[in-house]
């Protein structure tokens with residue numbers, strides 16, 4: 001297969017590229033060449049989703065996998081440009097497209113959130129250099145929903161929409177999952193033995209290893225699957241408590257979990273977004289069931305998951321190879337965590 005990947009050098013895209021090369025595909029990448037990994041054996045076309053797309057002109061591919069569109073304009077311009085040059089379009093969207101998460105077990109038919117034409121116009125004109133979902137804040141989900149529409153319009157009957165949940169694993173530049181892996185892995189070995197575990201251990205969590213997502217997305221693309229799929233894991237009901245216990249057992253049994261309740265943390269301005277997948281449901285109206293999506297459709301179509309212990313160990317090993325002492329982008333600093341644990345004990349809530 002002759003495959004074009006829009007993106008392909010950072011996190012999900014990087015794993016897609018690796019999986020495609022391992023499958024023996026001829027791969028072309030399109031990105032700005034801004035510091036992601038360089039695949040020496042792969043042709044890279046340089047351009048910008050918000051600017052120059054000329055490198056894509058006059059070429060043909062069997063399929064394209066789009067990991068880098070965040071605005072409807074960016075999605076529409078490439079989809080229209082590639083309409084007659086590519087047989088099939090896979091768009092990497094997000095579960096954040098849904099209007100709300102009030103119900104457990106929502107499938108792909110749940111309503112998506114909307115954005116006004118004025119808001120879209122504003123984003124298209126003011127965010128031209130932006131390139132991550134975080135840049136779009138509350139509009140991230142509804143903008144991705146509009147991107148999905150743009151792709152489906154340009155490729156009717158030839159488009160696959162993949163909606164991943166929280167994606168984790170090696171090369172995750174957001175540090176959200178890596179925070180827990182590092183925190184538990186280094187407990188008593190440079191970090192405090194006692195690990196602040198937020199909220200209730202029985203709460204559900206969902207996430208997917210980027211390598212499992214990449215493998216399935218590639219398989220679905222090769223098979224020419226169409227339609228929309230929630231893509232998150234695992235294929236059993238995993239709780240936050242089981243996730244952290246498994247981390248402890250897999251990485252460092254010395255770690256001791258100290259569960260601290262939601263209200264205490266919220267009162268002290270700890271943000272749910274900093275400790276994902278902590279999900280203090282009472283403080284998140286409309287988002288209560290975010291980690292309870294129905295993934296049956298993707299499972300039936302062949303989505304599989306490696307064991308959690310493998311994701312944990314590989315992420316820990318990758319994190320240990322990272323250079324420098326840059327603070328993680330997510331989680332609590334050691335000082336903040338110690339202060340919170342001290343205050344929690346002092347209030348005799350344990």
Ligand SMILES: NC(=O)c1ccc[n+]([C@@H]2O[C@H](COP(=O)([O-])OP(=O)(O)OC[C@H]3O[C@@H](n4cnc5c(N)ncnc54)[C@H](OP(=O)(O)O)[C@@H]3O)[C@@H](O)[C@H]2O)c1
Nearest residue numbers: 007008009010011012013031032033034048049068131167
């Ligand atoms: N990470 C998650 O947990 C998560 C969850 C759900 C959905 N998703 C979706 O998954 C997709 C991939 O996310 P990711 O975080 O893994 O990103 P990624 O694929 O790791 O990185 C983005 C890629 O796109 C390229 N790129 C970014 N802006 C560009 C632009 N303006 N023009 C051309 N190329 C550009 C980057 O290369 P250059 O910088 O060199 O241009 C890089 O190769 C996103 O669409 C996101 O909405 C992610």
